[in-house]
Amino acid sequence: MSTHFSPLKNDTFLRALLRQETDYTPVWLMRQAGRYLPEYRASRQGAGSFMSLAKNPDFATEVTMQPIDRFNLDAAILFSDILTVPDAMGLGLYFEEGEGPKFERPLKDEQAILDLKVPEEGSLQYVFDAVTQIRRTLDGRVPLIGFAGSPWTLACYMVEGQGSREFHGIKSMMYKRPDLLERILSLNAQAVATYLNAQIDAGAQAVMIFDSWGGALADGAYQRFSLKYMQDILNQLQREKDGQRIPCIVFTKGGGLWLEDMAAIGADALGLDWTVNLGQARARVGDKVALQGNLDPAVLFAEPDQIRQQVTATLQSYGKPSAGQGHVFNLGHGISQFTPPESVQVLVETVHEVSRQQRLQA
């Protein structure tokens, strides 16, 4: 595929991920296109189920652009869900009002696992179409991030059928029949690698792997059942497209104890949740990877002055970026639906302003 896109006007986000110098710290927010925006709620209103909309490239483009049009963000992220891949494997992803994602046909027994196949060609075309349409609509304003769930996180939902507190089903499988779990994980890794490569072909300029449930694993089990399969993906990923490096960000929520291991699998950057001290994380990973994060999303419920204070403290915790290191500002988790949009405005302005000043200091 050879698609011509407009040249990029703001590459600050990509430069920070590649640990190159930037004039300021770039910022985007996980789940930045979402329910906290009145224009998003208006677009959703009476327009059908979440999945029917997520599968509609026009809708995905419209809502992806909403936070870009409203705030001075440094990256756009594809509007989609981390569970599109198992949905395309035939598990039947659906959402019920006010609840997390669920599967109609979770992996109930060994036979279901043996029958599992990577998605058929074309079954995820709606995602790639959305990527291309969004990239065209962005017209070079900021880079577009593609993404997928990690093999372990996908497997959690595929086995449990939904989110879980204790992960009774998948953890039983992990300790009793690790061979079965590894079969699912291998297949997921292969499917996710193909999926991300197709997003890159379609126009994604960076990709992110969301390991939302890696932090539920024990030390040792994390390395074996989550990290290894993310590394498998990285090994299969095209890292350059049209002469541009395509950075890859790996984010394990609750993975702060394993940063050294995560920094060694070949990612360009690591996402961090808010439990991690940014300065300490920076010292631990050195110039191996850039860091992305990590404000507590709950800060955005506070008043502007308090938001400014907390954002500044986060930037100071990372410190002044030096050559060969990079920081992308983000929340430590997706933005809450209860966030006042004005708070995001304050956050973005503060990140840009304070990080410019920071670079001018001796």
Added chain:
Amino acid sequence: MSTHFSPLKNDTFLRALLRQETDYTPVWLMRQAGRYLPEYRASRQGAGSFMSLAKNPDFATEVTMQPIDRFNLDAAILFSDILTVPDAMGLGLYFEEGEGPKFERPLKDEQAILDLKVPEEGSLQYVFDAVTQIRRTLDGRVPLIGFAGSPWTLACYMVEGQGSREFHGIKSMMYKRPDLLERILSLNAQAVATYLNAQIDAGAQAVMIFDSWGGALADGAYQRFSLKYMQDILNQLQREKDGQRIPCIVFTKGGGLWLEDMAAIGADALGLDWTVNLGQARARVGDKVALQGNLDPAVLFAEPDQIRQQVTATLQSYGKPSAGQGHVFNLGHGISQFTPPESVQVLVETVHEVSRQQRLQA
């Protein structure tokens, strides 16, 4: 109060907490008296609400003894709940079938916070009566652990009214009105210190502070809003009773990144969840504190061979105890209600057997 209790026959648990030499690694399990035991379910059957039973010292004694009678455990823990203190403050603790704890009268507004008072004398007498009765019934077989929730964890439930995923209410308060939150936390710390001291007077031979939700806090916020108030408790705690040191264990679920800070507040031991590498944790805290933990409770869903393997790996991860250090074996979280009791038998035997062998190795 001067109560005469039988001399202790098995002090392995206390010695390990105090970093003295032991012949083997002692073991107990969080929530060891609970629904996974058929005898517990039989005692509960038709016997009234959870709280009416928890307030009945005869019942508390009966179920506390059940795992001690069944397994070769090295400690008993008072059957109670972490939320007894706010219940005694008048918030009305209750449990609905299959759900977590809730409060009838959570702290809805500033006035409710200003009106909050430490529990009236006598309102927690049922707990102290249970402690004394259990200690008598134990007759020196193993030590009895008393416990309480941490000020932050209590505040989470007091403000949210129940468990929470995002802690929208209390985190909003934390960032908007830290003065109000600090008022609650100070009061909680004072009440918990009084409560634990009374448990020690009544016969508790060690105490543990459960900080179940400390891991929801951002770095920095944890130190200010959770750790500080646990330190306040430790500063007020009687650490010796009848010539015996009363060890105190502090457990922050999800607190693995903050072990150095936790080791500095004056606790004798730290509880660890399963995300922490025991060997690394040992290196980080040195001889400042003993460690307790940290098997993934889901291991107990596996077959005996796999349980033995995982228990052995956990002991090896800690390594052979050396002078001035100590390890107490436990799960990284409460035992699941779905655990087969036979699995616990395998765990306890393996811990004792393998840890004895470990000490004989060069």
